[in-house]
Amino acid sequence: MNAAVMTTDTMPAKRPWRDNALFQGWLVLLLAVVFGALLAGVQTALGPTIAANKRNETLSQVPALLAPASGAAATAKLEIDTRMLPVSRGGRTAVYRVHRARRDGQLAGWVVQTAGQGYADRIEVLVGLSPEADVITGLFVLDQKETPGLGAKIATAPWRRQFVGKPAAAPLEVVKGGGAGANQIDAITGATISSRAVVAIVNRALADVSSQLAADAGKAAP
């Protein structure tokens, strides 16, 4: 918008150092440096808070995704640590983020974070697993952009609750109406694709990580 002005801004050629672009732009340079420093300061001040926000978004869901603890353990505080779990499969390496929850040092369960293509866009889910990684203990949809009123129902509690208690070993399957079987999930009416997408994401994640987690659990147990 200022191009015409800019290119026509004819300057007297008497003082060469004044014509220097850098001299002309002293304000830009000054502001750039000051703003750069300012922003770094902001980052330093707020960065930890933001990082904590992001972490909490996930971690705050973890307790609800684990099998309810009984007795004294119920009051115990959860310790959650997060690590990246590389899984090699078919020549390519996938990396899962896995949260390990412990109560009083006892392994309370795993929460696997995974994502995949949904109907409209990516769906990000958290899958809770029992300590032995053989039973699903919960499911939470972190992020989705499915059709409101239809596919978006994957985020509702009643539908997610179906996953609780399903075995992690056999792949889950989607059925319409009913869904009584041990590894069957009832599709949302009118949103079969979204339902299938979630189940596929869960299936793949479980197939990838459950054996490793079980092994880890075995190692950790003794």
Add this chain to the structure above:
Amino acid sequence: MGWFGPHGGGGGTFARGIHPPANKHFSTGCAIEVVPCPERVVLPLQQNVGGPCTPVVKPRQKVAWGELVGRGEAFVSSALHAPVAGTVERPAMTTLPNGRHMPAIAIRTEDPGLTGQDLWEAVFGGPWSNDCIGSYEPQQIHEAILEAGIVGLGGAAFPTHVKINPNTQKPIHTLVVNGCECEPYLTADDQLMRQAPDAIIAGAFLAGYAVGARRVVIGVEDNKPEAVESLRRAVGRTGIEVAVLKTKYPQGSEKHLIKAVLGREVPLGGLPADVGVAIGNVGTMAAVARAVVRNRPLTHRVICVTGAGVARPKNLMVPIGISIGEIIDYCGGLTAEAARIVAGGPMMGFAVADRATPVTKGTSGITVLTAKDIETSAAGPCVRCGRCVEVCPMGLVPTKLAQAARTGDLRLARRHNILACFECGACAYSCPARIPLVQWIRVGKTQVARSQGR
């Protein structure tokens, strides 16, 4: 140029176009009558495409029958002759049906000269010996046409000497004679072909010879079997072909006639000469014969007075310059239902409200339509049904042209080749929304012309 069979490769028709009800029954059986000489004729100084002619007579001057009263000075203009003998009146203004407002020479008749059958014999009557025709030089024929002030009698009135010109840069191999008369109602050419085929053939032969054509084809639509029959009989040994074409409007457009007869397309913005063709109406051909053989100027023409709005439809031979009102009176006047008087055919003619409007060289008929014929329902919105595109013989998109004119969007108009439209009216005829497409396109053309003029 080879021999392409009876239709010379054109298939006898062209793409698109319409089939309006012919309604030729009003006057199709009426033999041509000769109108009695009027008391006064008004000769507009410009009856043709091109420049006006310059009057060579003064008020109160006496003129004889067939005397030159106006000289065509520009290349594209033609001479004017007195159709009656009489006295020239004070200069007057007249408005032609096509909207042109111009000075005219008015002549008060004093001596009717030839009348009735005598006049017919002088103008069209035989014999027209085909044998002596070869004795005329092309240049001689051209000059005779020029002097006789002959213009195209089909309607557009383009000076014939420009078309039938041996000196043209482009070689002409075929002369196509237009006997289609595709306009509904009109039967003037039909009757002329039936009653004076010899004059037409003689004229066609002369004109063909003058332009150096190796082939002369007369195109007639298949709804005029008598005319075809009569022409075929008259052709004799001249080698002139009669091509019978499928009836369709607007077959009489020169470009479409050439397509139908020869199968060749005149380039956009080009002339028939670009494809080596010259073209002329049957009436024009008869006038050529008269001018060359009998040295008679164009003073009379055949017109058709027809339609349900006129009491007694007729085909008439009238002097040029007679008023439309007089002709209608001669045909018994208007009926009670008459609603619109059209100079020319109903598709391309111009509505006339003034009975003093003179008949010009280009007036091929007077059609009086009734309220029932003309549907005057108001125009509705265009629903883009595409009928106009389907019927446009020029392959244009009329509704877009109309839209361009309405919104004054000249770029759109040019992109859609508005100047290619020759206003045949097929689009407006078929428009279910009754949009006056032709009128809009004319508005658009004037806009384009104006912008080019600047």
Add this chain to the structure above:
Amino acid sequence: MIIWVTIGLSAAAMGTLAVFFTSVLGWANRAFHVPVDPRIEACAEALPGANCGGCGFVGCREYAAAVVCDAEPVDRCVVGGQSCTEALAAIMGVDPTPSLPYRPVVHCGAHTADRLLRAPYHGEPTCAAANLVTGVQGCTYGCLGFGDCQRACPFDAIHVIDGLATVDYTRCVGCGACARACPRNIITMAPFKAERILAVACSNKDSGKDVRRVCEVGCIGCKACQRACSLFTVQDNLPSIDYDAYCPDDLGDAIRAMEKCPRHCIVAVGKPSAKDLAALGDEQLPDVVAPDFKTTVDDTEWRG
């Protein structure tokens, strides 16, 4: 430590970036320099930006470019008026020539009842369309009354009243849209040297007999005005007023001519503001009435 390094690196990165882009752009500014007259910008800013087309250019910007490059007069903007002219003159360093207010004059005086030989017209109700059909009314010169000018006016200053286009001079700014819209060219832009000026309210060039046949009020070319006052010249049966010689303070003869006219074709029109009274100049007279009546069918090669 890491904090300071981050801050330092940010500042350094930004600094580097800024140096890079400023020097590149500074170099480009010089290397790719194309001289453009800054006065165009200035002129465009001074113009009102209404893009009304009253100056005869497509938009204000085009006019600005024309003022600078083609030395177009600076007084063409009718919307911006005097202040705009002065601003442009200041930019261009020229004397602001006082601009004479040009206002439209309708050269027709016939109302519906005065027009003879009218036929019912069926078709598009616009002048441009009706002008291509004969016989809408007998007079081929006069106002058709379908209001193309009314639709073209951006200032709601011209209306068809009883079949005749009538200018509302209190609203008119003289943009000329109506004159351009009229297919019969009966609206011309006349120099208003006074609040009211005399004008000829007819465009018919035919002889008196022909005029009487089509109009109750049209000029019959009797030359009474020409005899009464030297301002009037009758040519082609129609008087015209020599506006160069027209002096609003000395109209004795002209008013006599006006009263002499048997058809009352000479009328006083207009109501420009008082400040324009002083503004006189040697403006060239616009062409008075050149009816352009011609259908496109004239160029058609075939019919029927």
Add this chain to the structure above:
Amino acid sequence: MSTPSAAQRFVRGILPENPVYRQMLGLCATLAVTNNLKSAVTMGAAVLFVLVCANLMVSLIRHWLTPHLRIVIFTLTIATFVTVADRLLAAFLYPMSKALGPYIPLIIVNCIIICRCEVCAAKQGPLTAVADALGQSLGFALALVSLAAVREILGTGMWFGFRVLPAAWPDWVIMVLPPGAFLTFGLLLGLANWISARRGGKEEA
């Protein structure tokens, strides 16, 4: 042409020169974040913050602006404050920050801000610039809220996430989707034009 005072600037921004309904500026954000009132209000606040800071900053340094680097400096300033706003939101209103996603950084290219810097801040003092910024951003927020109010209640039967319409209300899902944004804004804009035309007509009459 007289320069408007601070108070004039403030008042003008809200309705007479409303950036959205009148100047057609900042349409991307207007359409994108108005599927519920919460986002709309947050967006309005973010724009307010950025606009006030940027206008103030530009107004303070206006004497040192060179013509050919003016826009660069505006952009630099705006981008800085937008980054600050973005991080502040992420730190203290994380859910909103997530919901608004890329539309917070896109404030950088929101024409309202650069336009105000150019039109007002670069020419007038800090006080006027701030008043102008407040007026314009309130106008912007008002437009966002009006749009969001219609979209949210039709689309979900709620306002600010609280149910307003009875539960039997069939949600017009389209309203919270992109087409609903275009349609609602188009209709509201038409309505605004109609109202102002009527009022203008009355004043004239």
Add this chain to the structure above:
Amino acid sequence: MTYFVDILLIALGAALINNFVFYYFVGICPFIGVSRRVEMAFGMGCAVTFVMTIAAAISWTMTRFVLMPGAPLTRWAAGLWLDPQAAAGVDLSILSYIVYIFAIAASVQFVEMYLRRFLPLLYRSFGVFLPLITTNCAILFACLTIMSRLVGVDDPAARWDLAQALALALFGGVGFTLAIVIMAGIREELEACDVPAPFRGVPIALVVGGILAMAFMGFTGVDNGLKTALTPPAAIVAQAPQADSGNGASTP
């Protein structure tokens, strides 16, 4: 094979399925403002596509090598003062917005000056739109999208490379051009329509935009279906899951 399918899907997604204008609401200002004539709209679209591609290349490079946490250049620079572990943690991503807009503004200005000087014909056809592009959100949005596919993606294999970034920008631009040209075609047609007075101009354009957005919703999920159709069944199993994004800060 899957890589090319990926690129194809990115391209298709950017151009049609998640069209910048109709799905993400970016570039609305020129979409409404410069869509009166088809030629103008096409010029604008070309200019946007061109600048968007350049800006994407710059921003990808800057992000990949300077801005993202652990970017090589930053790590090297920080390593001059810090130990390698700490140097890897230096995060300049807060500068990204500023850098992007700087890159856009500079490249727009550079391109404009270049065209004006050396290709005046081209400049006349779309150079006039270039200054408007600086404030076109579509371009910044493309940069931001590319950033989100680089910063905070845990799985290094899932990070976009330059080709993917360019595919997004190029076809995002194509999608924008498509949208604006369609809009211009419709608006040329609208000039002949009897639109109620209050709705003339921008409001009816927005309504048309709404209808277009509805129509473009028909493409939802086409990328998904195409992916299934184009990927050989074996490859689906072998495909790595898209690792999550979002929790950017910590690295293994």
Add this chain to the structure above:
Amino acid sequence: MKTSGMKNKDNDKTAAANAGFGPALTEVASSPHLVESGRTTRRMMIDVLLALVPVAGAAVYFFRWPAVRQMAICLAACLAAEALFALMRRHRPPLADGSAAVTALILALSLPVTAPWYTAVIGSVAAIGVGKALFGGLGMNLFNPAMVGRAFVMISFAGALGAAGYQDPGSSIDVMTQATPLTAFQQSGVSAGLADLFLGRTNGSLGETSALACLIGGLFLCIRRSAAWRIPAAMLAAAGIIALLDTGLGVEGWTAAHHLFSGAMLFGAFFIATDPVSSPLTPLGQIIYGAGIGALVMVIRLFSGYPEGVMFAVLLMNALTPLINRWTIPTPFGGQ
């Protein structure tokens, strides 16, 4: 000074009176002076309504009273909306031109029979209001109004009208207990019998189930030339070719014929795509437009999440219509 010339009445009036053709003046107009009688916009709309009779009949036959109710609601709502919007602009309500009725019927026939009453009403108002009145009424609507209305409610009330909305297991009407053929095929690979598809013994939107009825009505329209035959021909050809490429020449299961006879393919081809206002004018344009719709329908059917895509395909090609018109300006006679 006087402002205007006084009217002077005392001149030769007899000449003027004699000049015209008697007291009942003949009128003037531009050529041509004839019009094709019997072909009016209204007549075209009536043709469409007539052509819809077999389709509506089939709908009533298969879906019983709910179908009648649906059509009645849409008709009432559309006509009321048309009248309302016309009155808002102070125009005379153009109900007699039949276009609102056509929109209403097509909308009603393109909704599932299970559609709640309010969806029909909202759809009608959106169709007439957003799809038509805002653009200036008949002839100006650049998008097919019925499809605008349908898209509006389909997206709004995806739960009630989406693929699952069609099926009503408790219904007493036989066909309504099944899923629509396309949904059934897409989700479980079950293909319906070709004869059922052809006759209409399947579930689906009211008007689309019976291929036979659509064919009868459609051919009537094409023969009456109230619809451009090129559009349905090109659309079905394009869809058929893509379907063939997809299914191969398999005789079992889902074949290209299934694709053509199922869903709204035929209903769309003959009644929706042929809406003259929103389709191109030029012959070549009509072919491109039809083929585009056919191809898009197949793309949406095969790849997207939606089982059917006629509505989206028509709207998308409507959007392209101005550009198609622009790029397919026919070569004039004698042009290069």
